Amino acid sequence: MVQRFQLFLRGLATNWTGTTGVVLTTSAFLLFVFMELLRISGIITNSYVGLLTYMILPLLFLVGLVLIPIGWRKFRRVSGKSLDEMLHDRFPDNMVRSRGLGSNLIGLIAVLTVVNVMFFGLGGARMLHFMDGPEFCGTACHKVMNPEWVAYQNSPHAHVRCIDCHVGEGAGALIDAKLNGLWQIVSATFDLYERPIPTPVHNLRPARETCEKCHWPDKFYGERIKRMTRFDFDETSAPRYTTLALKVGSGTGAESGTIHWHIAATNEVRYQAIDEKRLTMAWVEVRKGDEFHRYVNVKLAANALADTTRSESWPAPRSVDCVDCHNRATHIYQESEPAVDAVLAAGRIDRQLPYAKKVALGALLGAYADKDAALIGIDNEVRGYYQREQPQTFVTHGRQLDVMVTELQAIYARNIHPTMNIGWNSYASHIGHRHQAGCFRCHNQNLVDERGQTIPYDCTLCHSILAYDSATPFQFLTQPDEQDPDRKMHLYLQSEFLESVP
Amino acid sequence: MKRVIIACAIVTLLVTGMAVAADETVAGKCMTCHKEKSPGLYNQWYASAHARHGVTCYDCHQAAKGEIDAYDHEGASIATLVTPRDCGRCHEKETREVESSHHATAALILESKDAYLAHAGGGYPAVVMGCESCHGGKVEIDPNSPNKLSLTSWPNSGIGRLNPDGSKGACSACHTRHAFAKAQARRPEACSKCHLGPDHPQKEIYEESKHGNAFYTHVDQMNLAADRWIVGTDYFEAPTCATCHLSATANQPVTHDVGNRLSWNLRAPVSKRMADWAQKRKHMQDVCVNCHGQRFVDGHYYQLDAFVNLYNEKFAKPATQIIGLIKEKGLLEQPAAFANDIEWEYWELWHHEGRRARHGAAMMGPDYTWWHGIYDMTHNFYFKFLPAARAFGDPGVDALIDEVMQDPMHTWFNRPTADIKADIRSGKLPEVYQHLFTQK
Numbered sequence: 001m002v003q004r005f006q007l008f009l010r011g012l013a014t015n016w017t018g019t020t021g022v023v024l025t026t027s028a029f030l031l032f033v034f035m036e037l038l039r040i041s042g043i044i045t046n047s048y049v050g051l052l053t054y055m056i057l058p059l060l061f062l063v064g065l066v067l068i069p070i071g072w073r074k075f076r077r078v079s080g081k082s083l084d085e086m087l088h089d090r091f092p093d094n095m096v097r098s099r100g101l102g103s104n105l106i107g108l109i110a111v112l113t114v115v116n117v118m119f120f121g122l123g124g125a126r127m128l129h130f131m132d133g134p135e136f137c138g139t140a141c142h143k144v145m146n147p148e149w150v151a152y153q154n155s156p157h158a159h160v161r162c163i164d165c166h167v168g169e170g171a172g173a174l175i176d177a178k179l180n181g182l183w184q185i186v187s188a189t190f191d192l193y194e195r196p197i198p199t200p201v202h203n204l205r206p207a208r209e210t211c212e213k214c215h216w217p218d219k220f221y222g223e224r225i226k227r228m229t230r231f232d233f234d235e236t237s238a239p240r241y242t243t244l245a246l247k248v249g250s251g252t253g254a255e256s257g258t259i260h261w262h263i264a265a266t267n268e269v270r271y272q273a274i275d276e277k278r279l280t281m282a283w284v285e286v287r288k289g290d291e292f293h294r295y296v297n298v299k300l301a302a303n304a305l306a307d308t309t310r311s312e313s314w315p316a317p318r319s320v321d322c323v324d325c326h327n328r329a330t331h332i333y334q335e336s337e338p339a340v341d342a343v344l345a346a347g348r349i350d351r352q353l354p355y356a357k358k359v360a361l362g363a364l365l366g367a368y369a370d371k372d373a374a375l376i377g378i379d380n381e382v383r384g385y386y387q388r389e390q391p392q393t394f395v396t397h398g399r400q401l402d403v404m405v406t407e408l409q410a411i412y413a414r415n416i417h418p419t420m421n422i423g424w425n426s427y428a429s430h431i432g433h434r435h436q437a438g439c440f441r442c443h444n445q446n447l448v449d450e451r452g453q454t455i456p457y458d459c460t461l462c463h464s465i466l467a468y469d470s471a472t473p474f475q476f477l478t479q480p481d482e483q484d485p486d487r488k489m490h491l492y493l494q495s496e497f498l499e500s501v502p
Numbered sequence: 503m504k505r506v507i508i509a510c511a512i513v514t515l516l517v518t519g520m521a522v523a524a525d526e527t528v529a530g531k532c533m534t535c536h537k538e539k540s541p542g543l544y545n546q547w548y549a550s551a552h553a554r555h556g557v558t559c560y561d562c563h564q565a566a567k568g569e570i571d572a573y574d575h576e577g578a579s580i581a582t583l584v585t586p587r588d589c590g591r592c593h594e595k596e597t598r599e600v601e602s603s604h605h606a607t608a609a610l611i612l613e614s615k616d617a618y619l620a621h622a623g624g625g626y627p628a629v630v631m632g633c634e635s636c637h638g639g640k641v642e643i644d645p646n647s648p649n650k651l652s653l654t655s656w657p658n659s660g661i662g663r664l665n666p667d668g669s670k671g672a673c674s675a676c677h678t679r680h681a682f683a684k685a686q687a688r689r690p691e692a693c694s695k696c697h698l699g700p701d702h703p704q705k706e707i708y709e710e711s712k713h714g715n716a717f718y719t720h721v722d723q724m725n726l727a728a729d730r731w732i733v734g735t736d737y738f739e740a741p742t743c744a745t746c747h748l749s750a751t752a753n754q755p756v757t758h759d760v761g762n763r764l765s766w767n768l769r770a771p772v773s774k775r776m777a778d779w780a781q782k783r784k785h786m787q788d789v790c791v792n793c794h795g796q797r798f799v800d801g802h803y804y805q806l807d808a809f810v811n812l813y814n815e816k817f818a819k820p821a822t823q824i825i826g827l828i829k830e831k832g833l834l835e836q837p838a839a840f841a842n843d844i845e846w847e848y849w850e851l852w853h854h855e856g857r858r859a860r861h862g863a864a865m866m867g868p869d870y871t872w873w874h875g876i877y878d879m880t881h882n883f884y885f886k887f888l889p890a891a892r893a894f895g896d897p898g899v900d901a902l903i904d905e906v907m908q909d910p911m912h913t914w915f916n917r918p919t920a921d922i923k924a925d926i927r928s929g930k931l932p933e934v935y936q937h938l939f940t941q942k
Contacts (some may be wrong), residue, residue: 099554180868196793298646298648445648452573452645452646453574454648456576456577458531458534458535458576458577459534459535459538460531460534465534468537469540483554484531485547485548485553485554485556486528486537486548487528487556488526488556489529489530489532489533489537490530490557491526491528491530491535492526492527492529492531492533492534493530495527496531
């Protein structure tokens with residue numbers, strides 16, 4: 001049997017083209033089977049191998065299959081023989097001898113065709129499945145996608161597949177995604193892409209189709225108390241708390257005035273940004289019944305920068321959905337100071353190290369040429385500082401310094417990607433308003449309606465404040481000092497929170 | 503009856519209590535956002551006496567609905583502009599004094615030559631950012647502006663600002679917001695935003711003078727932030743602008759009328775004594791004698807009066823008379839004021855050089871009195887102004903100039919140097935000026 005198969009293969013390999021085809025097809029098939037066996041038996045766990053098994057091997061298999069008939073055509077042209085003569089020439093007589101249901105050769109080809117079809121069915125399915133997996137998206141175009149891949153793996157959505165948000169469901173979405181993917185292959189191959197990749201992504205699936213599969217608008221409710229800890233630059237890296245009660249809510253019923261009012265099913269907010277980044281608004285409008293109530297950017301109008309209703313260079317108007325605020329829900333890049341504060345708060349950098357916050361942030365923000373230089377530079381900065389300025393600590397706290405260096409290097413590696421020109425704050429988050437416009441893109445003094453009313457932008461509209469840069473996390477829930485100049489604010493914030501419960 | 507009184511008392515307490523509570527809520531809300539959004543401004547206030555005494559945003563920025571510059575801001579009716587009328591709700595006496603002072607009239611200069619020159623020769627933006635930033639502009643209302651103030655006329659904190667509520671002035675011209683620190687207003691820099699430069703270099707003169715010299719040496723010992731700041735008692739090292747012109751002495755309270763102690767008008771083309779000058783001089787001398795003997799003070803004024811007379815008699819009056827005649831005879835080529843060279847010579851003679859000289863003398867800055875002052879005037883008068891006047895070739899003007907040059911103060915011009923030097927040595931030339939020392 002094996003011998004007969006060998007004879008068959010040898011017969012197929014008419015010339016160099018045919019031989020290459022036979023070798024490619026056969027070895028690709030055998031390797032595929034081998035790799036699958038390794039995977040199933042658990043010997044191979046590296047998902048990166050999928051690129052070989054499910055992308056490259058089926059491709060080679062196909063190329064080989066195509067080469068074989070090309071080889072035959074060439075053979076016929078060169079030899080000038082008829083098909084019958086060629087068959088007798090290439091294969092043993094008993095193989096081509098006519099039988100009841102056709103010759104042995106026909107039978108073998110029939111069997112192999114079934115095997116091929118099965119292989120393509122299985123391989124194709126495995127390939128599509130593999131391409132649906134985050135590993136494919138994150139690693140296939142390694143250089144381009146690595147920053148997002150790293151951010152994604154550290155995100156709250158690390159267990160949600162890329163395609164669940166970026167592709168969506170149905171044949172149409174699949175075809176769109178594959179066509180888009182073809183262009184990405186071209187742009188990655190010929191280096192046509194921008195660094196960093198510009199955002200927002202315009203062909204993202206509508207949030208109503210994707211986010212809301214898991215996050216029901218009607219299920220958002222109540223207030224969320226968020227405590228943010230910032231550490232001082234003093235010797236003890238003393239903690240400072242800002243505590244907010246975010247009025248998240250569902251935007252309906254008793255919670256109609258809350259943050260998720262923007263996306264409640266009964267409401268619609270539209271806006272016209274003047275820039276692709278959607279940072280400056282020409283107008284914002286809110287549906288009231290059948291009509292839209294519009295707020296126009298009077299600053300733009302006053303500076304005569306443009307007609308405030310429409311300009312050719314502006315992106316299309318948008319209706320607010322999840323991603324207008326949650327624009328980095330998954331691909332989260334930390335800012336430098338909050339990143340350091342987070343590891344300090346988690347106790348991963350030891351605050352017993354004098355000036356830990358100051359040294360950590362300084363090391364992180366050094367000007368480094370590339371990632372390797374940065375990792376070495378961070379190490380040198382930290383150890384150099386303690387060796388020079390705090391020699392006692394340097395001796396007694398060696399282990400804590402090791403951890404500090406490792407943590408800072410990890411922060412750097414997670415957030416900074418020099419090859420893609422991604423530095424600190426390359427991708428600003430619109431959530432909140434710490435160091436970027438965020439909420440204030442629309443909630444600001446320049447957006448005014450025809451009666452001269454602005455969109456409200458006061459602090460307690462969206463959150464109560466329980467502490468502001470304070471030594472205690474619930475500063476304003478305590479009684480104020482009679483002598484404190486901030487007393488009135490203290491009392492106001494206290495009652496605002498206590499009375500804000502619907 | 504007793505019950506009625508008690509009921510009234512309860513109602514009164516409730517109403518005031520509610521008003522206070524409402525104010526606390528509004529102010530508390532202002533502070534909430536501005537602490538983060540305007541941390542510089544906020545912290546200036548936080549460290550201020552206002553903050554210590556519970557005076558918050560809303561106490562100064564509140565505006566009744568219907569006031570012309572009132573606007574609704576996050577549920578509160580406020581005005582951006584804080585006028586002397588607002589400050590006067592607490593600082594009643596100070597506001598009254600400012601409103602009747604020369605400072606409060608500073609914006610009325612719009613009709614004067616200063617504004618003419620900037621409007622015609624310079625241009626409107628220069629008027630707004632130059633002249634009106636010191637003198638004060640008329641703050642216009644723009645109903646479409648978020649804070650109701652027209653951006654062409656605001657920001658403005660000129661000292662004579664014409665406010666939409668009809669009041670004049672801007673306390674923040676001297677009392678820099680939002681710290682309103684006493685020390686800041688007492689330092690010479692408070693005045694030197696405006697009182698400096700080629701036409702009235704009070705800042706430079708002060709720095710040149712022994713007064714400034716002593717101040718910069720002892721600034722740290724001068725109790726500048728103290729509540730009470732009586733010269734000679736709470737400090738004695740040096741006077742600042744405020745010390746002589748405004749601040750308290752043991753005998754007189756602090757005043758916000760900046761002209762209260764000035765006996766001469768040293769701004770005008772020809773200097774005149776102020777109305778009620780003797781009383782005003784007494785006020786000033788009451789400051790001087792804290793550090794100087796009365797004889798010293800008398801000597802200073804004796805010399806100053808002679809100096810101002812010199813300015814008037816030798817240069818200012820003749821030049822004014824000559825330019826007046828030229829204009830009267832219609833000799834100027836261009837019809838517009840300042841479109842003729844000689845007008846600039848005359849202008850700089852009194853407005854720049856002449857003021858430098860007079861202010862230099864009054865504030866004991868010798869270099870400004872002479873080199874930046876009378877020296878420049880001498881050069882201008884003999885070699886720019888008079889030649890420009892003679893160039894008209896008008897017999898009437900020439901006759902007037904000849905008459906001026908007959909004055910013994912001017913006759914040196916046509917005499918040999920050796921003779922003049924001999925007259926100086928013999929005292930004959932100083933004698934020519936002796937009458938200026940006694941002239942009233």
